[in-house]
Amino acid sequence: MEEQLELFPLNYAESGNTNQLLPVPGDEPLAGERNTDGCFLFLPAAGNSNGSSVNNTGTNGNYWSSTPNSGNTNNSWNANFNNGNLNPNNNNNNRNNGFSVRCVLESTESTEAPFPVFQLSKEQLLVDLFKAYYEARRHKRNTLNQLKFEMNLEENLVTLRDELTERTYKVGRSTCFIIEDPKKREIFAADFRDRVVHHLIYNYIMPIFERTFIADSYSCRKGKGTLYGIHRLAHHVRSCSQNYAHDCYVLKMDIQGYFMNINRTRLLNMVNEELEKYALQQSPDGKKWVEILDYGLILFLLKEIILTDPTKNCIIKGKKSNWDGLPANKSLFHTPHDCGLPIGNLTSQLFSNIYLNKLDQFIKRKLREKHYGRYVDDFYIVSRVRARLEIHKETIREFLSEKLGLVLHPQKTKIERAAFGLSYLGTHVKPYRLYLDNKTLKRVARKVRAVLRMTDEKLLQSSVNSYLGYMKHFKCGKIKQRLFAGKPHLEHFGTFTGYYDKFCLHKPVTEGIADASRIVMGKTG
Numbered sequence: 001m002e003e004q005l006e007l008f009p010l011n012y013a014e015s016g017n018t019n020q021l022l023p024v025p026g027d028e029p030l031a032g033e034r035n036t037d038g039c040f041l042f043l044p045a046a047g048n049s050n051g052s053s054v055n056n057t058g059t060n061g062n063y064w065s066s067t068p069n070s071g072n073t074n075n076s077w078n079a080n081f082n083n084g085n086l087n088p089n090n091n092n093n094n095r096n097n098g099f100s101v102r103c104v105l106e107s108t109e110s111t112e113a114p115f116p117v118f119q120l121s122k123e124q125l126l127v128d129l130f131k132a133y134y135e136a137r138r139h140k141r142n143t144l145n146q147l148k149f150e151m152n153l154e155e156n157l158v159t160l161r162d163e164l165t166e167r168t169y170k171v172g173r174s175t176c177f178i179i180e181d182p183k184k185r186e187i188f189a190a191d192f193r194d195r196v197v198h199h200l201i202y203n204y205i206m207p208i209f210e211r212t213f214i215a216d217s218y219s220c221r222k223g224k225g226t227l228y229g230i231h232r233l234a235h236h237v238r239s240c241s242q243n244y245a246h247d248c249y250v251l252k253m254d255i256q257g258y259f260m261n262i263n264r265t266r267l268l269n270m271v272n273e274e275l276e277k278y279a280l281q282q283s284p285d286g287k288k289w290v291e292i293l294d295y296g297l298i299l300f301l302l303k304e305i306i307l308t309d310p311t312k313n314c315i316i317k318g319k320k321s322n323w324d325g326l327p328a329n330k331s332l333f334h335t336p337h338d339c340g341l342p343i344g345n346l347t348s349q350l351f352s353n354i355y356l357n358k359l360d361q362f363i364k365r366k367l368r369e370k371h372y373g374r375y376v377d378d379f380y381i382v383s384r385v386r387a388r389l390e391i392h393k394e395t396i397r398e399f400l401s402e403k404l405g406l407v408l409h410p411q412k413t414k415i416e417r418a419a420f421g422l423s424y425l426g427t428h429v430k431p432y433r434l435y436l437d438n439k440t441l442k443r444v445a446r447k448v449r450a451v452l453r454m455t456d457e458k459l460l461q462s463s464v465n466s467y468l469g470y471m472k473h474f475k476c477g478k479i480k481q482r483l484f485a486g487k488p489h490l491e492h493f494g495t496f497t498g499y500y501d502k503f504c505l506h507k508p509v510t511e512g513i514a515d516a517s518r519i520v521m522g523k524t525g
Contacts, residue, residue, distance in 0.1 A: 006125075008255060011339065011422070012465055018087075024226050028089075029374075030418075041456045043369050043385045066220070068465070071213065075282055076098055082333075083337060091481070094408070094504050097203060102193045115468070116218055118290060118291050118292060118293065118294055118295070119294055119296065120294040120295075120297060122161060122165060123452060125161050125164060125165065125294075126157060126158065126161045128200055128203065129157045129160060129161055129200060130157060131199075131203070132196050132197070132199035132200040133153070133157060133196050134205060135199045135203075136192065136196045136198070137150070137192075137197045137271040138197040140195075141193070143192070145191060145192035146192050148296060149193060149196075150190045150216065151225055153519060156193065158194075159448075160193065160196065160197070164197075167300050168224050169196055169197070169301070169304065170302075170304065171190075171304060171305060171308040172189060172190070172191040172193055172194050173178035173313055173314055173315055174188040174189060174190050174191070174194075174310045174314045174315070174342060175188070175191075175315045175317050176189075176310075176311075176314045176315065176316050176317065177316075177318050177322075178318055178322040178323060178326065178381045179188070181443065182400065182439070182443055182500045183331065184326050184330075184342060185305055185326075185341075186323070186326060186331050186332065186343065187328060187343055187344045188310045188311075188314065188332065188342030188343065188344055188345070189344050190310075190342070190344070196348070197301065197305070197345045198301060198305070198345055199346060200301075201298065201301045201302065201305065201347065202346055202347065202350060203243055203410060204293055204294075205271075205275065205298060205302075205350075206275070206350065207283070207284075207292075208275065208278050208355070209274065209350070209354055209357075211278070212357060212359060213360070213370075214357075214360045214361070214364055216232055216360075216372060216373035216374065217357070217360055217373075217374050218232070218373065218374070218375040219349060219352070219353055219375050219376045220350055220352075221353075221376075226375065226425045226426070227473060229375045229425055230424060230425055230427050230429065232373050233250075233373060233380065233382075233422065233424050233429055234429050234434065236371040236372075236380075236382045237250070237382055237418045237422070237429065238373075238386060239371065240371045240382045240383065240418075241384070241419075243416060244418075244419060244431050246384055247417065247418075247419065248383065248384045248417075248419075249382070249383060249384070249385075249386045249415050249416065249417055249418065250380050250381070250382050250415070250416050250417075250418050251380060251382075251383070251389040251392060251393055251413075251414075251415050252378075252379075252380050252412070252413065252414055252415075252416060252422070252424070253378075253379050253380065253393070253396065253409075253412070253413045254377060254378055254379075254404075254408070254409040254410055254412035254413060255377040255400070255406050255407065255408060255409045256329060256408065256409040256410075257327075257329035257330060257351065257407075258328060258352070258376070258377035258406065259340065259341050259342075259343050259348065260329055260331065260334075260335045260339065260340045261269065261335065261340070261405065261407070262339060262341050262351070262352065262355055263338060263339050263404075263405050263426075264306050264338050264339065264340070264341070264406070265307070265338055266355075266405070267306055267341075267351055267354070267355050268302060268306045268307060269353060270355065270358070271302055271306070271351070271354055272299065272302070274354070275295070275298065277517060279295065290349075305347055306351065307341075310332060310340075310342045311332050311333055329464070336508055338440065339405075349376075352376060352377070353376075355404065356374065356377065356379075358404065359374075359379075359396070359399065359400065360374060360405060362396075362399055362403075363381065363392075363396070367392060367395065369381050369392070371383065375425060378424070378425065380424070382418065386415060389415050390415070393408075393413065393415075396408070419431060423437050426439065426440040427440070427474065433475045434473065434475060435469070435474055435476065436474050436476055436479070441479065444467060444483075445483060446473075447467075448464075448467060448483050448484075451463045451464060451467075452487060452489050452490065453489075454461060457493045457494075458505075458506055460490075460493060461493070461494065461503055461505055463505070464484070464490070464503040465502060465503050467483075468480065468500060468501065468502060468503065472501065475497060477500070480500040481500065484496065484500055484503075485500075490503070493505055493506065
């Protein structure tokens with residue numbers, strides 16, 4: 001808790017204390033000169049000096065204002081406390097007559113920004129970079145960029161460490177390409193070296209921003225995700241309708257070209273403001289965040305990553321015709337000035353959450369909607385009153401336009417009746433049950449056909465079980481039967497346990513003989 005300034009009583013104001021050493025009556029004498037640099041609050045002593053003499057010493061407190069008299073700018077207002085009575089009067093006191101001023105209490109706080117205070121040592125920064133590297137290479141092993149970086153791992157990380165310490169780090173070239181599944185998108189893949197830095201900054205700032213997010217923000221957070229978001233929507237519908245005893249409606253909203261219309265300067269200001277807000281608050285280990293995080297390094301990296309335009313000097317992978325059919329508002333090459341984040345970077349997912357956190361807080365705190373959730377830019381509100389949702393739709397539209405520079409998608413913003421079923425994140429939510437939607441089913445069927453052509457039995461087993469594991473959360477028993485039953489290729493390698501719950505490989509013949517012999521020996525022994 002901040003220390004409170006202790007003001008002495010008005011009728012005991014210090015008189016004529018020109019060297020700031022005389023105490024308030026009843027206090028202990030002040031020892032030594034008092035340093036008033038950086039003090040936040042000053043009070044004039046209760047006396048004025050005219051020449052070499054001091055007048056009105058004792059309990060008469062004369063204070064002159066810094067506000068000039070309207071009749072004569074050399075004069076000012078005067079306030080005389082007279083044993084506690086405040087009697088302001090405009091008596092043309094000349095401002096050139098000196099009034100002594102002392103600092104009531106030496107301030108321990110600086111008037112400058114509370115960071116940077118803590119600075120990482122080179123050794124600790126290198127340790128953090130190694131951790132970030134191991135996280136960045138997960139699911140990226142044996143890619144060309146990862147192998148190239150790993151060939152001289154220690155040297156590359158030390159060089160990167162030195163660039164971060166000296167603030168000479170620059171974001172490298174991104175690789176731009178088009179993907180078609182699940183739908184056509186433009187991807188900017190950062191160089192592996194930059195991915196390491198992305199994980200580094202994520203590890204530093206995510207613990208702070210995790211505290212700011214609402215519980216029903218599902219994207220890019222540990223323990224959450226698409227499946228969590230689907231179950232939360234089903235929960236909100238059941239809660240609002242009291243287990244479908246009452247009709248309720250769902251306002252589903254989507255932002256048009258979200259990533260391409262995020263204003264980078266506005267985003268940077270949001271991130272910096274939130275970090276400043278939490279700088280002096282306690283972290284889980286009891287210390288202030290500013291005492292355990294290198295704010296100088298963090299702010300440098302945030303500015304470098306956010307404000308860098310990924311389209312500059314990027315590597316184009318693929319043919320120009322690959323971009324045919326991609327809407328202009330889905331490409332960074334056609335975004336407004338200072339707008340757009342690259343899809344595919346870890347930091348972009350985090351920053352997209354931070355950018356729309358203002359919307360989350362607005363809906364939860366201002367509109368006071370309990371049944372609300374969001375996954376990236378796909379969000380919803382559940383209510384029993386349809387008219388209320390109609391009003392919210394226009395209110396949210398105005399908020400997004402004025403505060404964030406975003407626009408609701410005209411075709412994907414609608415109000416639906418919950419009892420008829422809701423499509424959300426690739427599923428169909430109906431009363432007391434969940435289904436995969438048609439688009440997801442077609443994509444799964446197409447990928448399973450490719451899986452069934454695999455000849456590596458271990459890879460085949462893991463791929464089949466990954467689909468079975470996902471589908472067990474939904475009502476799709478007949479779909480699993482249609483996808484996997486009667487497939488000679490699968491029967492050759494293994495069998496299913498339960499009702500297509502898990503795919504197990506056949507045991508080798510030698511292993512089966514060894515198991516049988518152990519059983520026999522156990523019985524005879």
